[in-house]
Amino acid sequence: MKPVSLYIHIPFCASKCAYCDFASFPGREGDWSRYFDALWGELDGWRPALAGYEIRTAFFGGGTPTLVSAEYIVETLNRARRMAPFADDAEVTIEGNPGTLAPEKLAAYRAAGVNRLSLGAQSFDDGLLKSLGRIHTAAQIGEAVAMARAAGFDNISLDLMYALPGQTMKQWRETLESAAALGVEHLSAYSLIVEPGTPMAGRVDRGEARLPDDDAVNAMQRLAVKRLAAAGYARYEISNYARPGRECRHNLVYWDRGEYLGLGCAAHSLVDSRRFANPAALDAYLSGVRRTGETRLTRRDAMEETVMLSTRTIRGLDLSAWRSVFGEDFAAGREAALRRLSDAGFIGIEGGFLRLTGRGMEVQNAVVLELLGE
């Protein structure tokens, strides 16, 4: 059976966070049922194309998938299983907001086969949470984790954010320590990216919010690596840390350029060397628009993506896989660049893998451009 991963987007939120430019739509409760009908229709439509495939990982992302009634999630999973069989050890994740959980919901997810919970914690500082527009408090994060444990979740992840306006190094350290103290299996630490058009961008433009400089951001990032390592979480990707064996298999599919099918509004897919996506606008999705911007990847695209994505991981770029996929030696023609990057401590080549060092990851874009020979 060919492996495939499944991403399902739930574009609903209780309210929009200040930094968010994802496809999420607060106040559209009236559209939930229409949305899931459309989603299920899309799911059913894929069944013939997925013959011979086995679903290894599934991921409900958002938005806030835990916002909608659990029945929607349960039914979606039922239909997904009819579309293609799930592997016995399939990783099934649902993302959630700590302010939207309830024991019944969690129990329903468990019963339907959800075995991983990823919570948007972001910070353990109530002031920062408020300034981000989060609907929950720091205390609710701990309560949510406890609730999930009680429901039987043994694989829990927390998302954290740094490089926030006004965030001190101390606040960040405390957030890291609080998160680790909850004993979750996995942590993501994302640097704030101010996206144009968000309320956060407005604040920055108006001078109301001041972003930390690059050196401060790097320092926060390094602190995360250090603190989390001490607490037993190893960094396995630029923004991701896990206890041994608890890496998010779904996300690894993205970095490894495995095949994945994205369903729902704004969901992206990589199937059969083609990338395509559903429209990001909810109304366009509801009116039946699907599979836009389809591109068939050229060999060159595949090479660029491989460099760009694999170097995000600690494992790095698999040089022998490169040779067998592209029929050429990665180092050929890149000798000078590789030597320069390696001498300067941005990359290391060991055991058949090219990987970025901690310093290299801080400037991954620039390193990738060098590796691509641009």
Place this chain on the structure above:
Amino acid sequence: MNYDQSRIRNFCIIAHIDHGKSTLADRILERTGVMKLRDMTDQVLDSMELERERGITIKSKAVRMPYTAKDGQEYELNLIDTPGHVDFTYEVSRALAACEGAVLVVDASQGIEAQTLANVYMALEHDLEIRPVINKIDLPSAQPDVVKGEIEDEIGLDCEGCPLISAKQGVGIDDVLEDIVKHVPAPQDDPDAPLQALIFDSYYDNYRGAISSVRLKAGRVKVGDRIRMMAGKCEFDVTEVGAYLPLGYSPKDELCAGEVGYIAASIKDIADIRVGDTITLANNPAAEPLPGYKPVLPMVYCGIYPADGADYENLKDALEKLRLNDAALSYEPETSVALGYGFRCGFLGLLHMEIIQQRLEREFDLDLVTTAPSVVYKVVKTDGETVFIDNPTNLPPVQEIDWMEEPMVDAQVITPQEFVGAIMELCQDKRGTFKDMKYIEGGRVQLKYDLPLNEVIYDFFDQLKSRTRGYASFDYELKGYERSDLVKLDMLLNGEQCDALSIIVHRDRAYPRGRSIAEKLKEAIPRQLFEIPIQAAIGGKVIARETVKALRKDVLAKCYGGDITRKKKLLEKQKEGKKRMRQVGTVAVPSEAFMAVLKMD
């Protein structure tokens, strides 16, 4: 109107910059009805966007106008427009050769200025009838009688009864036209002699091919004639002859001796038309070509490169086309380690250089990288050989140089008295030698200095402007070469010399220049993966150093839900950005950095 040479008046308008030449030309076009009022935009003859923007006249043009004079006769007036700036002396000279008379416009409040004199001398050289006109009499500060006296004293022209006008308000325009009809001599050329047509301008028209602007000094030419370029030796069949209107062409059956107009002959290769050449008929050629123009020597050189190497051919075509109607522009291919393939271009002066660059960018839609301007240095080598160097990169090794000489100019600054101190200080700073100071009309002072041309092309104009709030006028003329203690200043990026950034500079100036360029480069070069030392060096000895710190952070963390499009777009953008940069060794240098070096504080 039938051909009658006695009714033709070929004239130009000469003036110091800003004395109202273009405005008067507009009024004349309006008055003679060639342009309807509603068609008039300010300064019609300055059709190039750039000219309008800068309020200066760059290219010469000719317009034919019918005019019924007070004597009841109809005349054919040919107005040949000329550039006013000192850089464009050559073009003025070409235009003057096509005329019998010149209207000298003098500002009633400013009086005679540097270029008034320069233009008058040139008109006298061409034996033109000069007709003074006092303009801007509407200004409160106008002193027409004082100015008249000035003209009589300094130029020796009779100002008795000269038109007092306000071109801006349309006052006195008829007087100017009557004065032209009465006093500018009609051409006295022989229409029955073999054709001699002087090419005083040329340009490329997409439909007609290369076109010659001509003044017929003898004979006739019509459609179907086989013409020969006397110097160029090539022959063509005439497809169209005619006169210029302000906004287009007016084809005619033939052009006759004494007339001004154009000849089109489906000339595809623009190099076939040489300004200054004489056109004659193939089957009845003139015995002699008309006296040509004195060849011009460019004073300032710089390298011009396409920002995108793929545009090299386009840049070449564009230069060819510009060269066609700008005889003073010279260029030849050169290569630079840092910039690739481009051209070494020669210009009459800095303004000329700037205008060519802008015309290339605007009219031909090219992105350019320009190197610092250089003058032509004379290098006497130890083996006795003398070489002229217009590109610092070509300077022989120091041990082969016996001595170097640099071009000097006779500079003249005319300024209100209050700025004399500031100007003297500036000229001193610029290694100038004081020659003379004299008080002239209107409480102004004329200062004369010997200045090295390489200081003049550096930031002299900007400095002069800012130190005198724009009140001083400046003019210069090449004087000759003088021995000088010159050195080549090199810029090193990450230890590698960047040829496009080398300059030749006086030893005393090398340190501040080196430091300033290093600072400018530091600002212009973006942070990269590696720290970039920037050094200024003279013959291997580092005299200034700056550092571009290494990039601290450059990563996009989110690829949420397998959406890698954002990251791809960012990478594409960065790739594009890098494409627009030049690789100097391991350092990517943006095009702007090469320009930044030109702009001084």
